[in-house]
Amino acid sequence: MVSDNLQRMEKPDHTSNPIFETALKDAAATAIIGSYETTTSALMTFALAMVLYPEVQRRAQAEIDSVVGEDCLPTFEDRASLPWTAMGSSVQLPTYN
Numbered sequence: 001m002v003s004d005n006l007q008r009m010e011k012p013d014h015t016s017n018p019i020f021e022t023a024l025k026d027a028a029a030t031a032i033i034g035s036y037e038t039t040t041s042a043l044m045t046f047a048l049a050m051v052l053y054p055e056v057q058r059r060a061q062a063e064i065d066s067v068v069g070e071d072c073l074p075t076f077e078d079r080a081s082l083p084w085t086a087m088g089s090s091v092q093l094p095t096y097n
Contacts, residue, residue: 002028060085 005024009016050057067081068074079086 001029 002024005020009021030033063085065075068078074082074085
């Protein structure tokens with residue numbers, strides 16, 4: 001939304017509209033703040049769950065270690081091989097397709 005409108009504003013036939021520019025800035029700030037709070041909340045909830053349920057953390061870590069090893073981080077391509085871990089992350093952090 002923001003990039004599309006900024007590109008529209010850069011076109012030579014666009015007349016400057018200070019009210020529109022202010023509204024665009026406000027919308028962008030609101031989107032950033034909203035995503036920041038959502039991400040922070042999800043990560044804090046995940047950290048709390050790992051502290052409260054260490055057996056779940058151990059099981060997920062064992063699955064990751066068995067698939068990618070102890071020296072690598074999993075990638076999106078590894079998700080099919082990590083059903084238990086992927087299920088837990090999708091409950092905590094939903095993806096939108």
